[in-house]
Structure formats: C-alpha cells, structure tokens
Amino acid sequence: MKDDELLVEVQQAVAARAAATSDFSESAFAALVAEHLVDTGAINGFDPVQFIHRGMRVDGYAMIDDEATLDLFVVEWSGSADEISSLTKTTLEDCFKRAENFFDKAVDGDLAHQVDVGSSIWAFARQLGQIGNTIARVRINILSDCKLSSQVKTVPSKVRNGRTWTYRIWDLLAIGRLITTNEPEDIEIDFVEMFGRPLPCLPANTGQSGVESYLTVIPGDWLARIYEQYSGRLLEQNVRTFLQVNGSVNKGIRRTILEEPEMFFAYNNGISATAEAAILDRIDGQGMLNLCKVKHLQVVNGGQTTASIFNVLMKHKDKASNLERIHVQMKLSVVRSDQVTEIVPRISVYANSQNKVSAADFFSNHPFHIRVEGCSRRIWAPAVEGTQQQTHWFYERARGQFANAVTYLTPAKKKEFEATHPRRQLIQKTDLAKAEMTWLGFPHVVSQGAQKNFGRFAEWVANRWKDDGIDFGDDWFREAVARIIVFRTLERLVQEAPWYAQGYRANIVTYAIALLQHAVSEAKRGVDFKRIWNQQCLSAELSQCLLAIAEKVQSRLVAAASDYQVVNVTEWAKREKCWDDLKSRIPVDLSAFKHDLVDADEVAGERRQQRKDQREMNGVEAQMHVVNQGAGYWASMLRWAEAGTVMSPGDLAILSIGASVPRKLPTPAQCIRLIQIESKAKAEGFRSKVY
Numbered sequence: 001m002k003d004d005e006l007l008v009e010v011q012q013a014v015a016a017r018a019a020a021t022s023d024f025s026e027s028a029f030a031a032l033v034a035e036h037l038v039d040t041g042a043i044n045g046f047d048p049v050q051f052i053h054r055g056m057r058v059d060g061y062a063m064i065d066d067e068a069t070l071d072l073f074v075v076e077w078s079g080s081a082d083e084i085s086s087l088t089k090t091t092l093e094d095c096f097k098r099a100e101n102f103f104d105k106a107v108d109g110d111l112a113h114q115v116d117v118g119s120s121i122w123a124f125a126r127q128l129g130q131i132g133n134t135i136a137r138v139r140i141n142i143l144s145d146c147k148l149s150s151q152v153k154t155v156p157s158k159v160r161n162g163r164t165w166t167y168r169i170w171d172l173l174a175i176g177r178l179i180t181t182n183e184p185e186d187i188e189i190d191f192v193e194m195f196g197r198p199l200p201c202l203p204a205n206t207g208q209s210g211v212e213s214y215l216t217v218i219p220g221d222w223l224a225r226i227y228e229q230y231s232g233r234l235l236e237q238n239v240r241t242f243l244q245v246n247g248s249v250n251k252g253i254r255r256t257i258l259e260e261p262e263m264f265f266a267y268n269n270g271i272s273a274t275a276e277a278a279i280l281d282r283i284d285g286q287g288m289l290n291l292c293k294v295k296h297l298q299v300v301n302g303g304q305t306t307a308s309i310f311n312v313l314m315k316h317k318d319k320a321s322n323l324e325r326i327h328v329q330m331k332l333s334v335v336r337s338d339q340v341t342e343i344v345p346r347i348s349v350y351a352n353s354q355n356k357v358s359a360a361d362f363f364s365n366h367p368f369h370i371r372v373e374g375c376s377r378r379i380w381a382p383a384v385e386g387t388q389q390q391t392h393w394f395y396e397r398a399r400g401q402f403a404n405a406v407t408y409l410t411p412a413k414k415k416e417f418e419a420t421h422p423r424r425q426l427i428q429k430t431d432l433a434k435a436e437m438t439w440l441g442f443p444h445v446v447s448q449g450a451q452k453n454f455g456r457f458a459e460w461v462a463n464r465w466k467d468d469g470i471d472f473g474d475d476w477f478r479e480a481v482a483r484i485i486v487f488r489t490l491e492r493l494v495q496e497a498p499w500y501a502q503g504y505r506a507n508i509v510t511y512a513i514a515l516l517q518h519a520v521s522e523a524k525r526g527v528d529f530k531r532i533w534n535q536q537c538l539s540a541e542l543s544q545c546l547l548a549i550a551e552k553v554q555s556r557l558v559a560a561a562s563d564y565q566v567v568n569v570t571e572w573a574k575r576e577k578c579w580d581d582l583k584s585r586i587p588v589d590l591s592a593f594k595h596d597l598v599d600a601d602e603v604a605g606e607r608r609q610q611r612k613d614q615r616e617m618n619g620v621e622a623q624m625h626v627v628n629q630g631a632g633y634w635a636s637m638l639r640w641a642e643a644g645t646v647m648s649p650g651d652l653a654i655l656s657i658g659a660s661v662p663r664k665l666p667t668p669a670q671c672i673r674l675i676q677i678e679s680k681a682k683a684e685g686f687r688s689k690v691y
Helices: 003-021 025-042 089-108 120-132 172-181 191-195 221-232 237-248 251-259 261-267 303-315 317-325 336-352 367-378 403-404 412-421 431-441 452-466 474-496 505-522 529-535 541-563 576-585 590-598 599-627 629-640 649-658 666-681
Strands: 046-055 055-063 069-076 136-142 158-159 163-170 187-190 199-203 212-219 271-275 278-282 289-295 298-301 329-333 394-396 425-429 525-527 596-601
Touching: 003 025, 003 172, 025 055, 025 069, 025 136, 025 172, 025 452, 046 120, 046 251, 046 289, 055 089, 055 120, 055 237, 069 089, 089 136, 089 163, 089 474, 136 172, 136 474, 163 172, 172 394, 187 191, 187 212, 191 221, 191 289, 212 221, 212 278, 212 289, 221 303, 221 317, 221 329, 251 261, 251 303, 251 317, 261 317, 261 329, 271 336, 278 329, 289 329, 298 303, 298 336, 303 317, 367 452, 367 474, 394 403, 425 431, 431 452, 431 505, 474 505, 474 529, 474 541, 474 599, 505 525, 505 541, 505 576, 525 599, 541 576, 541 590, 590 596, 599 629, 599 666, 629 649, 629 666
Parallel strands: 069 136, 136 163, 271 329, 394 425
Antiparallel strands: 046 055, 055 069, 158 163, 187 289, 199 212, 199 289, 212 329, 271 298, 278 289, 525 596
C-alpha cells in the first residue's frame, strides 16, 4: 500500500472512531493505535490521560508493576489529509523532552498540587509522586500520523538517575502496517549480532510434517534482553492474554533466580517456542547445529519464566549478574509459513494443556468466532430512520479483515462495500468482549483493560460452548449488536456531557450500563434488545436514564477512591469492591424507561426457542459439512482409526456411516457426532492426504 493510501486509511479509521465516540481526533487516534498495539503485545495497556502544559505533555500511560516499567504516550498529530508531514529529529526531541518533564515534575510531587483535584491527571501525577522512585524503566512512545524522517535512524536508550529511558516511534508507516496487517514489524533475532555467537542446538526431527524441531539451552541474560526489546510481542497472543488474566510473575521462579541461580535449570520446565524460519549451521564432526537467526520467534509456553527473568533484570539490578548463571531449556518448533495458522495454535493449546480453561483455547479460528463472523456477513441490519439502506455489522474475527476486504476492489465496488459495511459498524473482538462482560455484570473486569477482559470473556464463552454453541445463534448476534449499540451510544453521550471530567469515560460507561442491567435483573425484567436492533438506536428515555446513572457513577468513583484511600481512580475501578460499592450506593429508577423493558419470563421463553432453533441449525450445518467432505474422506479416516486404538467401537460405527454418503445419509445427530470424531482424529494426528 502506498504512503498516501496509508494516510487515507488511517485518517478514515480515526474519523470513524471520533464520530462514533465524539472524541477529538487526537484522542481517537491515540485510542485506535493503542488498541492495535495492545492486541499485538507491543504494549501491555493504555490508560488515556491527556495533559498539555508548559513544556509538558502526556496522552496516556501504562504501568507494568512486575517489570518496574512505565509506558508514556505522546501524540504528534498533524491531521493533514492533503499531504504527509515529516516527523523530524527536532520534533521528536521536543516530544521526548515534554514527556520527560512531565515525569520528573510528577515524581518530584509538585505537579499533583498544580492540577485540578479529582481529575485523571491529578490521580496519575499523585500516583507517580508516591511510586515514581520504584520505576526502573520509562518507555516513551510517540504516536504520529507523520512519516518518520529518513534522517532519523535510531533513538538510543539512555540511563539517567539510575533509571533506563527508551524511546519508540510509531509513525504513519508503522501504524498503517498495524491497521492493515496487525503486525508492527517482524521479530527477527540474530543471535550472532546480539550476543556475539550462535546458539548450539540438537535437531529433534527431520521436518517431514512441515515442522522442524530443535532442543537448545538459552542463557537467562539472552532471554531477558530479547524480552526487553520485544516485550509482550515475544509471547504468543493467547499465552499473553492468559498470563494477563492470571496475574503476576511466579514467586518461586523469582526466588530461584535471586537465591539459587545454578539450580534454575533443574527446577524449571523451560520454555516452548515457535518460529517461522531459522538459519542454522552444522558443527563439523558433531550431530549438533548452530542456531544463528530466527524469524518471528514466539514463546507459546513459558511466559511466566520469560517475564520473571526479565523482572529480575528490571527490579533487582544488584542481582542482574545472576542471569548469566541461569540456563533455560528451550524446545523450538520451526513451522512453515503456510502452516502457521493451523499448527501454532495447536502447539500453544497442547503446551498449555495443564490449564483447564485458558485463553489458549480461544484463537480466532475457534467455532465461536467463526459463527459470529458468519452471522455478521449474513444478517442485514434494518435501515436507520431516514434511509433505505440496509447494512451489515462487520465482525473482525482477526485484525485487518475489514481493511483487507476492500484492498483489491475497484473504486465502484469499494464504494458499494463501504455503503453496506460502514466503518462505524465495525466490531472487533475486544469490542464484543467489553459489551458482553458489562452486561454479564463484570464492569470491574472490563476496567482492567481489553486483554484481561478478553481473557475472562474467553473463559465464559468456552464454558458456554459445551453443547455445540446452541446459546449463540442469529438472535443472540442481534442482541449482542444491540448491547454494543448501547455501549457506543453511552460513550458518545458521556463524552458530550457538560459534567464529564476527562479521563474516566471507559469506567463510567461500563459501570453505568452494568448498574442498569443489575437493577433490571433484580426486578425480574429484561431490556428489549429486539427494539434496539430494529431501531438501530436507543430510545430517548433509555438514553437519558443511562446518562443520569453515568453522572452519578463519575461522582461516586472519585469519592469512593478517596474513601478507600486509593490514589488512582482508574486503579480503584479495577477492583470488585468498587462494583460492590456502586451497587449499594446508586439506585436505578426503572419507571423512567419502562417501555424499553420486557418480562423475564418472556426473555426466558425466547431463549429456549432460540436454543431449539440453533440446535436444528447445527444439525443442518453438520449434515452439509459431512456431505461436502465426501465418502472418500470419511473412509480414509475410518481406515486410519481402525489401524490404531484412539477410537471407540461406537466411533468406528459412526465413521462407517460417514463413509457411505450420499448413499446413506447420517442423521443430524450422527453428523454432529462425526464432526466431533473428526476433531478428535485431527488432534491425534490424522491427515487425510496420508491415507
């Protein structure tokens, strides 16, 4: 994609976000880019907090306690739609200096006395005043719609007052790549260049299956340096999400590093990793190889180990030399690029199989995502008042699908696509998770950030998907869209409200909606999602009620944080105690929007019918799948199963029926069973091309 096309793509995405949330373009730009960066693991989180004053600027932050690291974000926004501006060295130095000044002023404790008490910047500055001296590393991230000048090659790190300062620049090209491919840059690790020598390893298989495996031992300080450079991007996405759900680094690992580094190899299980490509040299006269370089290294198991080792480097600098005495065993699987989507998720799932339900079970090719994607492409939303145009709510099962959908269209076809798939109706996985977890009554989890919330949502869906997903059909999708409409509407209303104090909108919105849902549930009623879907908007009464609740939420959030002696309101909002406090303090008057409610018995009856309809639909879809696979496919699976001990006699009997299609058509229930047997066979190594 050309630079000017990237600019248009970024500007359109920002404009759609700004229009949907009533944000200023700079804030919308920061939020949009941060979402992509969090999703790829480039950053751990993003809390918006815009502050511009006397040589200081910050637009957001993320605190990584386990790594004693603070991310600061500064926006350099041109907003030009006509030409691409250049991000020069002078401009960058000014941005860096503003962020550094902000940090120094906040840590010294002066800034908190110069801003409005209760504002988000006051809470953040006050927090830095208390814990700033424990921060070992500050990363300044520049987010810009300008193109980095070719004169800027690198921005070296520096150490000042015993603290490491690093700088990262996300310019137009990097952001365009994020939006279109969901990858900031390739992770390429040259061991010789980084560490002065290759990594000896033993080959474990020949790679005939498309996967080459190696066993090696990587020094602890090497692993720490690699993680320092790539952070969460080094961890395969679902492992990263799972770690964020389950908490901080392992204390036992850390204790071994600090007290018994020589015993680390004996005590630790090591890590499992994958790569798309590897360059190796054979060691003459030996069966060993030298691993020189790897492309797109991902840790699929051992994230706790990796993060713990880096944690020592950051928080225990006096013990950093211990890392040189630590050796970590590593199993490396090099997977061909055309098999990455299929193989890597399975490696991650099996490597993390000790976890009963984890985000590793929730890849983008999970049946839930596939079904939601199918609903979004098939179901037409009613035309909004004043138009005749029906539209789709486009669900992005994987980042970049929306942008890729129009990449090769002619201008006329692109215009037609955008008319039926407006950007404001783009639904990302984290959008769906935020809305659903809010309505399920977990606003404190939503407040913990997109990745942690998504991990909890993954667990909820995994537990509900046990019966072939009969809870998730077309009607569920329409209701889910209605819940997203409520969420986005309140975001816009809060942003425009005269009482809104900048910085806590995300917390205010999720808590206000959760309070409304809690009151409705207590009254044994339900929100009329059909009405919202049919109108594609909220009634004036429901909007006004939500906004009134939101105003009370803002006041109580700030007051409660003070009452419970929590410095940062955003941190207070992440606690379940905050949710308990708000439920006990803020009443909701249901009479104000009674026409938007339905009886709970009616909701339950509709849900039973929806489950029945989806069960029948599952049977029809299963029959289509079985027939489309063909008798030869099922016959080859039957021969494979008969040669082993994996399948039961009942499984073999069902497979024999599948091998008889279309002469003998299995029942819907038998087809569903066949698909379950197919999944089992593939998990055990069945490949139709082999047999």
